[in-house]
Amino acid sequence: MARSDNLTGAFLMMGSMASYRISDSFMKSLAGDIPMFQLLFLRGILTTLAVGVIAWKMGALRAQVPRRDWGAIGLRMVGEIGTAYFFLTALFHMPIANVTAILQAIPLTLTLTAAVVFRDPVGWRRMSAILVGFVGVMLIVRPGTQDFTVYSFYSxxxxxxxxxxxxxxRALSRDIPSMFVTLITSASIMVFFGLGSLSGEWAAVDMRTSGMIVGAAVMIIGGYLFSVMVMRVGEVSFIAPFRYTGLIWALVLGWAVFGEWPEPLTLLGAAIVVGSGLFMLYREAQLGRKTRLSRDLRPR
Incomplete structure (x- = not known):
């Protein structure tokens, strides 16, 4: 029996989340052994070379980028560099599940920011879900308590x-190939952290370290590819909830590799954040169906 597009998309999304979390585990395993800037630069070399070859094979290097899109690409580069720095700094000092749980708030912040910046309509139900989700984030971070760490702010x-x-x-033109944008951002990380690494001493790289850096690069390339492929199949409303399997991977890897297990309040906060995100996706799907139905019933 042929596999449906939705099921294919679900597998791709789960593969993407697994790839990212395994890459994170490789990087976290090297914390303290290799300076972070050097680590990101070395991984960036491998990632940029591989993504460059893939982009060339796909013909993405021939993309014509309108002048107005370069500003959005520049902002995306800033976002990618900032994400790499703050995420890895938090990851090196916090349990992987805690950091990943905080990241589950991204769909909530995206919806809220889009409402402010792009004037996207947000009803009271979704706004309530956003507020409840942020309560869940506070349960994970727990500012002012004994378990609080400043690295929660990095997350x-x-x-x-x-x-x-x-x-x-989102602001980019739709005809710009995803792999071209991925290549630009990967190269920006490589260059930025390569220059930054010159300000400090480099650590020696042995066979174990080299293997882990290669492993991290391979897995993050897999995450990039799966992320691109998942946007080409199935329905977003069906596939998007599978992004939360990344938290399951973080829990399993944190326990199996690092001997970490979150506090009960952290797990409760993570459940609230995930629940709020799933409700948001449900409402998005409902509103999307209503929009399509009204469009289909419109007189022609």
């Missing part, structure tokens, strides 16, 4: 930069 900063990155992507 929140990463959420802000991801929001900037994704909204900048």
């Amino acid at each position: 929140l900063a990463a959420v802000g930069f991801v929001t900037l990155r994704d909204l900048s992507t």
Whole structure:
């Protein structure tokens, strides 16, 4: 029996989330052994070369970018660089599940920011879901308590930069190939952190470290590819909830690789954030169906 587009998209989304979290585990395993800027630069070399070859094979290098889109591409580069710095800094000092749980607030921040910047309509139900989701984030961060760490703010900063990155992507013309944009942002990370690494000492890279850097690069390339492929199949309303499997991967890897397990309040906060995100997706799907139905019933 042939597999449906929705099921294919679900597998691709789960593959993307698994790839990103495994890459994060490789990077976290090297914390303290290799300076972060050097680590991002070395991974960036491998990632940029691989993405460049893929983009060339797909013909994406021949893309004609309108002048007005370069501003959005520049903002996306800033978002990607900021995300890499703040996310990895938090990851090196916090349990991987805690950092990943905070990142689950991204759909909420995207909806809220789009309402402010693009004047997207947000009803009271979705606004309530956003507020409840932020309560869940506060349960994870728990400012002012003994378990609070300043690196929680780094995770929140990463959420802000991801929001900037994704909204900048939304502003791009639809005919710009995704792999071209991916190549530009990957190269920007490589150059930025390569220059930054010159300000400090480099650590020696042995066989174990080299293998982990290669592993991190391979997995993040897989995440990029799956992310591009998932946008080409199935219905977004069906596929999008599978992004939350990334939290399951973070819990499993945190326990199996690093011996970490979140506090009960952190798990409760993560459940609230995920629940709010799923409700948002449900409402988006409902509103989308209503829009399509009204369009289909319109006299021709």
